[in-house]
Amino acid sequence: MSAARAVVATGAAALVLAAAPWLLSDFLLSLTVACLMYAGLAVSWAMFSGPTHYLSLATAAFFGLGAYVTAWGVATLPWALCVAGGGLVAAVFAALVGAAVLHLRGAYFAVLTFGLGELVRHAITYFEKSYFRTVGRVLTKTPDATTVYLTVLGVAAAAVAVAAVVRASRLGLALRGIGGDEERAQTLGVSTRRMKIAGFALSAFFAGAMGAAVAVRWTYIDPPAVFNPFIGLQTVLIAMVGGAATLGGPLASAVVFSLFTEFLRLRFPYAFLLVLGTLLIVLVLYLPGGLASLVERRRPAAAAGGAARGAGGPTRG
Amino acid sequence: MADVLLAARGVSVRFGGLIAVDGVDLEVSERELIGIIGPNGAGKTTLFHTLSGLVRPTAGRLSVRGRDLTGRPPHVFAAHGVARTFQTPRVFREMTAEANVRFGLEFAGRRRAHPHDAFDDARSILAFLGLAEVASVPAGALTPARQRLLEIGMAFGARPDVLLLDEVAAGLTERELETTAQLIRRVRDELGVAVVWIEHAVRALMGVVERVLVLHQGRKIADGSPALVARDRAVIEAYLGGEEPPA
Numbered sequence: 413m414s415a416a417r418a419v420v421a422t423g424a425a426a427l428v429l430a431a432a433p434w435l436l437s438d439f440l441l442s443l444t445v446a447c448l449m450y451a452g453l454a455v456s457w458a459m460f461s462g463p464t465h466y467l468s469l470a471t472a473a474f475f476g477l478g479a480y481v482t483a484w485g486v487a488t489l490p491w492a493l494c495v496a497g498g499g500l501v502a503a504v505f506a507a508l509v510g511a512a513v514l515h516l517r518g519a520y521f522a523v524l525t526f527g528l529g530e531l532v533r534h535a536i537t538y539f540e541k542s543y544f545r546t547v548g549r550v551l552t553k554t555p556d557a558t559t560v561y562l563t564v565l566g567v568a569a570a571a572v573a574v575a576a577v578v579r580a581s582r583l584g585l586a587l588r589g590i591g592g593d594e595e596r597a598q599t600l601g602v603s604t605r606r607m608k609i610a611g612f613a614l615s616a617f618f619a620g621a622m623g624a625a626v627a628v629r630w631t632y633i634d635p636p637a638v639f640n641p642f643i644g645l646q647t648v649l650i651a652m653v654g655g656a657a658t659l660g661g662p663l664a665s666a667v668v669f670s671l672f673t674e675f676l677r678l679r680f681p682y683a684f685l686l687v688l689g690t691l692l693i694v695l696v697l698y699l700p701g702g703l704a705s706l707v708e709r710r711r712p713a714a715a716a717g718g719a720a721r722g723a724g725g726p727t728r729g
Numbered sequence: 730m731a732d733v734l735l736a737a738r739g740v741s742v743r744f745g746g747l748i749a750v751d752g753v754d755l756e757v758s759e760r761e762l763i764g765i766i767g768p769n770g771a772g773k774t775t776l777f778h779t780l781s782g783l784v785r786p787t788a789g790r791l792s793v794r795g796r797d798l799t800g801r802p803p804h805v806f807a808a809h810g811v812a813r814t815f816q817t818p819r820v821f822r823e824m825t826a827e828a829n830v831r832f833g834l835e836f837a838g839r840r841r842a843h844p845h846d847a848f849d850d851a852r853s854i855l856a857f858l859g860l861a862e863v864a865s866v867p868a869g870a871l872t873p874a875r876q877r878l879l880e881i882g883m884a885f886g887a888r889p890d891v892l893l894l895d896e897v898a899a900g901l902t903e904r905e906l907e908t909t910a911q912l913i914r915r916v917r918d919e920l921g922v923a924v925v926w927i928e929h930a931v932r933a934l935m936g937v938v939e940r941v942l943v944l945h946q947g948r949k950i951a952d953g954s955p956a957l958v959a960r961d962r963a964v965i966e967a968y969l970g971g972e973e974p975p976a
Contacts, residue, residue: 582835589832592821598803599781599813600887601837605802 418576418659426569433558441557442629445564447670449626452568453643454651454662456618459575460611461648462656463587466517470509470525472644473532474502474616478623479638480536486628487553495563495624502620503613505532510612514605526641533639540635548634555628563625571618575659578614587611619647653695655702665703732759732794734923735780735811735891740789741947742775749775751947752789757891757925762917764934764955765927767944768967773927774816776944777893780925781813782806793891807837812889816896818876822869826860826879827851829868833886841888845920854885857920858912874905881912892916894926898933906930910937935959943967 432444453471461468478498485494513524540546555563578584586607589597598604627633646669654665676684699705735757742750750772757763765773778784779791782803791799793809812833821829830851838848847857855861858878863871868879877897884892898909910933917924928934935941935955943951943958945967951958958964 585832585835588824589821592823593819595783595803596815596819596821596883597832597836599783599807600833600883601804601807601839603802603804 415576415580419573422569422572422576426565429565430562432565433561438557441561443671443674445561445626445629446674447667448564448568449622450647450650450670451663451666452564452571452618452622453647454654454666455568455575455659456571456615456622457647458651458654458656458659458662459571459578459618460587460615462651462658462662463584464591464608464611466514466591466608466612467522467648468525468612468615469522469641469644469648470506470528470616471619471647472639472641473525473529474506474619475623475626475643476529476536476635476639477502477505477532478620478625479627479633480623481620482624482627483549483551483633486551491555491559491563495567495621498624498627499567499617499621502623503617505620506616507609507613510609511605514608514612526644529639529641529644533635536639537635548632548637550632551628551630554631560625560628564622567618567621567625571622572659572663574614574618578611579659583607583610649692653692653699653702655704658702658704661702661704733757734759734794735925736792737776737780737786738790738792740776740779740786740791742772742779742784743787748947750779750786750944753944753947753949755780755942755949757923759890759923760917760921761923761940762914762938763923763925764938764941765925765944766929766931766934766941770946771944772947773944774895775947777813777895777925777927780806780893781811804837807833807887807889808840810841810888810890811893812837812884812887812891813893814877814880814884814895814897816899818873818880820868820871820876820879820883822867824868825865826855826868826871826875826882827864829879830854830882830886833883834888835886837887837889843888847920848885848888851886854882857885858882874901877901877909878912881916889922891923891925894924894928896927896929898928898930906933910934913937 432441436444453475457468457471460466478501481498481501482494485497509528513521516524537547586597586602589602590604590608594604623638627638630637650665650669651662654663655661673684673688676687680687733756737753737755740750740753741748753776767773775784779786782798782801782805785800790797793806793811796809798805798809821832834851847853852861852864855864858881860875860878860882863875868876871879881894881897894913898906901909913924913926914937916922926934926938938955940953941951941955941958942949943964950963950967951961
């Protein structure tokens with residue numbers, strides 16, 4: 413699908429989904445928000461980590477930063493500014509950190525980005541304690557549920573549309589080249605450092621904006637809740653299970669995963685993590701290209717399938 | 730004398746206690762066709778790494794068209810018209826052959842005008858190399874010989890003035906070797922690109938190039954016409970202590 417068609421399709425889907433608050437029950441609406449949140453997070457994660465194979469575990473850090481922008485600003489700033497600000501803070505943070513750590517690859521990069529979430533969490537805890545003498549915040553003045561839903565939908569749709577545009581752009585090509593052979597890409601004229609920082613920051617923007625948009629659903633915010641490593645890990649797993657090299661894979665996987673998680677949690681409150689974990693192991697072992705590779709394999713053009721198959725696997729950094 | 734495109738002056742590379750390249754001077758002028766030979770471990774590939782910006786020289790200066798690029802990253806060398814291939818083909822295996830060539834055109838080659846039609850687009854580059862019929866095949870599925878050609882095609886995408894070829898003929902049959910030597914000649918003659926060619930197949934190389942550099946233990950021990958270099962005492966000693974250079 414061309415970038416223009418993907419953007420139009422995303423816009424159309426978003427318009428249809430925008431009717432949900434007037435059609436769905438509260439329970440179904442909150443389930444849809446969960447789907448959209450993970451769709452936005454997984455697509456934005458795959459925007460950078462999919463083509464480059466740089467396994468970033470920093471999603472929780474970006475998400476939490478965004479959430480805290482909302483926590484600080486929601487009572488005084490316009491809502492749209494909170495969400496955009498959450499994205500911007502995360503993007504700037506990603507650019508600064510990226511400049512320092514994006515020369516690392518593989519496990520080093522993964523561990524460092526994971527540590528980043530912890531670092532920011534502790535920094536914010538310290539900051540809140542010393543300046544506001546508090547560990548958590550109760551959000552009193554928050555937008556209504558419909559506004560929150562539409563914001564989450566907007567951020568998710570924007571993430572998908574931007575991901576589609578990036579895939580078709582020189583940035584996307586550069587990121588794929590970096591994932592294929594970083595040095596080779598450099599010798600062909602790619603300023604790999606600049607491209608990696610740009611991709612990383614863009615991906616962080618949507619994670620931060622999503623954090624900012626979703627944060628108000630929790631009335632009480634504290635660092636352990638918003639810098640929850642589970643959110644970051646779940647995002648990575650969703651994207652990898654769906655097929656990080658594709659656009660549709662993480663998207664579909666986010667929906668399936670969110671519904672499935674909810675179903676398991678309601679039906680098997682104790683065993684659900686066991687089932688989820690087992691399923692992941694099986695998928696990673698037997699379908700390294702993600703669920704999207706099943707679709708690719710059926711396509712008539714053997715060449716295209718072969719090209720896509722190897723690209724989506726877990727990091728080869 | 731034509732303009733000097735690429736110049737290395739007193740370039741040395743040290744890895745810990747090992748001196749891989751030791752004070753090498755090299756000037757590449759427009760439309761020159763230069764060969765670099767030397768026994769294994771002579772520092773040929775490391776020299777290429779410095780000439781393309783991948784390895785920063787420990788000492789010495791590098792310049793392209795008089796502009797000092799010492800210590801700059803590889804994409805700057807590419808942007809100034811220095812393109813290279815690698816000993817083991819480093820193609821983007823998941824992309825098609827055409828996309829591999831287009832990659833350079835999108836980045837280093839984007840702002841570089843080139844007078845020759847052969848550099849217009851990915852298709853014409855593939856046609857020049859005889860790879861037109863595999864344009865839409867993923868690079869990883871090509872034969873090793875074709876991957877080597879594609880390596881050259883990727884470098885063409887950067888629309889270079891100087892092409893650095895690192896053992897593009899390694900592992901080829903006698904006939905393929907002959908074809909490759911002809912191709913390299915055409916690159917210079919028809920496209921007007923200066924070529925620096927590292928090769929172990931000394932005989933094939935000597936038949937094509939106009940000037941040969943001999944490296945031995947990181948040092949340049951000879952630099953001149955093939956006929957002259959083949960009679961050089963130091964060169965003959967470097968190769969198997971007195972026997973004729975192996976082909």
